[in-house]
Amino acid sequence: MKLYLSAPENKTLNSAIKITGSKSESNRLLLLQALYPNIKIENLSNSDDAIVMQKGIKVSKGEVDIHHAGTAMRFLTTYFSCQDGKEVVLTGSKRMTERPIGVLVDALKSLGADITYLENSGYPPLHIKGKKITTNKVSLPANISSQYISSLVLTAPSLDNGLELELVGKITSVPYIKMTLALLTQIGVENSFEGNTIKVAPKKSVSNTTLVVESDWSSASYFYSIVAMSAVGTEITLSAYKKDSLQGDSVLADIYTDFGVETTFLDAKVVLKKITDKETQEITKDLSNAPDIAQTIAVTVFGLGLGCHLTGLHTLKIKETDRLEALKTELTKLGASITVTDKTLTIKPTTKINKDIAIDTYNDHRMGMAFAPLALKTNLFINDAGVVSKSYPDFWTDLKLLKFGVKEA
Numbered sequence: 001m002k003l004y005l006s007a008p009e010n011k012t013l014n015s016a017i018k019i020t021g022s023k024s025e026s027n028r029l030l031l032l033q034a035l036y037p038n039i040k041i042e043n044l045s046n047s048d049d050a051i052v053m054q055k056g057i058k059v060s061k062g063e064v065d066i067h068h069a070g071t072a073m074r075f076l077t078t079y080f081s082c083q084d085g086k087e088v089v090l091t092g093s094k095r096m097t098e099r100p101i102g103v104l105v106d107a108l109k110s111l112g113a114d115i116t117y118l119e120n121s122g123y124p125p126l127h128i129k130g131k132k133i134t135t136n137k138v139s140l141p142a143n144i145s146s147q148y149i150s151s152l153v154l155t156a157p158s159l160d161n162g163l164e165l166e167l168v169g170k171i172t173s174v175p176y177i178k179m180t181l182a183l184l185t186q187i188g189v190e191n192s193f194e195g196n197t198i199k200v201a202p203k204k205s206v207s208n209t210t211l212v213v214e215s216d217w218s219s220a221s222y223f224y225s226i227v228a229m230s231a232v233g234t235e236i237t238l239s240a241y242k243k244d245s246l247q248g249d250s251v252l253a254d255i256y257t258d259f260g261v262e263t264t265f266l267d268a269k270v271v272l273k274k275i276t277d278k279e280t281q282e283i284t285k286d287l288s289n290a291p292d293i294a295q296t297i298a299v300t301v302f303g304l305g306l307g308c309h310l311t312g313l314h315t316l317k318i319k320e321t322d323r324l325e326a327l328k329t330e331l332t333k334l335g336a337s338i339t340v341t342d343k344t345l346t347i348k349p350t351t352k353i354n355k356d357i358a359i360d361t362y363n364d365h366r367m368g369m370a371f372a373p374l375a376l377k378t379n380l381f382i383n384d385a386g387v388v389s390k391s392y393p394d395f396w397t398d399l400k401l402l403k404f405g406v407k408e409a
């Protein structure tokens, strides 16, 4: 599906949007629910990634296809490795077979897991024969993906002896690890994270507990970008959010003050308001704790004619696509002056934005959603716009609620 996007006729959009549950929280809770069936989940994400997780975790024998879902791939690798009697082939999309998993597989093998690579060493698909794991100390590099760590931590309380992890090197995407540990705390699992050591105590069962997933902050980023590019006075209300979030991407509330957006928390809602068009001209940010909002920020900066130097982007090359190259290619088509390295992105201020450009999405939901707000500045096409369903299936419908022109081309 190719879409043609244009700005709403009334430039001051005031509207309320309810965003689906966080895919990160949802996939963690689905894993914990499989280990502890007394857990009930509310406001579960309706994303493709949560659907493949729900389906995959029920399989005992045969193939589990998690498509593009990194969290499902990583979280289920540990889960199945520790399920005595289950035997699966864990696979995904072509891109998933290019996303590394060797660090996690090596860690699991050192614990005694039975995992074999079916194609390339270090990459999915994996053949996993579940075993009872009793060894409880493991060490692994922490600078490539925090999902390997979250994966081990999530299954850890179900192991007879719990688990102690030693994290080697600079720890990346730290808030996601803290989210995992906070959810364990919420279900009564003792844990600690001090220095580079994580300890998780074993737990046999959990009493009836209902956990409510907060809505997705990464999805909220696209509305921050829309408000940033709108007239002073524009307001959008998003639900259901809280000030005390487990999601690291809630740092958006701080970051977008540089773009003139004020955030107010009201009950379970968050109100975004454009309060000034005197934006910070050059922004410098280290996004190693919030990699998923890098695309949104880069597009906001370009749309506002500002400059930026973003660092801490070393994980972007192994996500749904090489996001640094994809941003460079697509922003250049629009007229940006952009340079990237393997971990940084720099944009120089420009005033002109090319019209009617077709943005390629590279099977990456965030490429479609991050570029959409630019319709406030110029008309544009989004190729393969269905990609958004990976995390936010209702994105285009919600954009229509804001009166954007969203037409099949």
Ligand SMILES: O=C(O)C1=C[C@@H](OP(=O)(O)O)[C@@H](O)[C@H](O)C1
Binding pocket: 023, 024, 025, 071, 144, 145, 146, 147, 150, 172, 173, 176, 291, 292, 315
């Ligand atoms: O644990 C999680 O839910 C996630 C961790 C991050 O990945 P990395 O740790 O690989 O950066 C993030 O990019 C991804 O969208 C979700």
Ligand SMILES: C=C(OP(=O)(O)O)C(=O)O
Binding pocket: 068, 069, 070, 071, 072, 292, 319, 320, 366, 391
């Ligand atoms: C990187 C992402 O997801 P995952 O790694 O879970 O596929 C994302 O949603 O931006």
